[in-house]
Amino acid sequence: MSNLLRRSFSGIIYVLIFISAILFSKESYIILTTLFGLICVWEFSKLIDFKSLIGYILFGLTLFLLLKRPDSFEIVGILGITIISSLFLMYALFTKKEITFSSDRAKSGLLIRYIIFSMIFLVLLPIQGNEYNPNLIIAILILIWVNDSFAFLVGKNFGKTKLFVSVSPKKTIEGFIGGLLFAFVASFIISKFNNDFTLINWLIIAFIVSVIGTIGDLVESKFKRQANIKDSGTIMPGHGGMLDRLDSLLFAAPFVYLYINFII
Known part of the structure; x- marks a missing residue:
């Protein structure tokens, strides 16, 4: 089977499982995204050579407490920490500085801020108090997938100017702009249904998803380049690991959560 067929088949299976869990119930969505989160913790722990179990324990405990009290004051503090950490990772990306994590303490802090807290906001995105809104998370997934797909198609066919060659040599500025424009089109269609x-709010969400999501993809590529590996794992044939598949969504989730819950 060619790589394109493997990629297409595993991608379709992933989408079907994700959408089915979202639509079936709040509980099935939480269970699936929690499983995705645990896999991401495992893959990133391997990537930075961190062997402690603290990440799994903290992810489960923090998620359980915040699901019990989604409107608690603590979530504001966790969101602030996550956003600030993401901004530091962006700074390291754009200044081309190496992201250092030499000690286990530094590795655990990075794992918590970059993976665990971000994953928690992905789980919480469609949950407002006791209300579960599956259409919201599906719309955000559509924006992510439209952006990624058209960034690839436009970049492959028209891309000439490299976006960030030191981290991801295949990405182009033309592809980035194409993905963003088609995400705007998708947000216009979503607003009708x-x-x-x-x-206006859907267009802003599309902008956040496209721009921050693309940066998230580059940040994960930077971690992989520092570790001298191609993929975070092998769980998805043709795609790599779960973190490779979720990197854009994971990085954008706290910013979308911030906009929806504290700005709109």
């Missing part, structure tokens, strides 16, 4: 937000 989803009345949760106005068109």
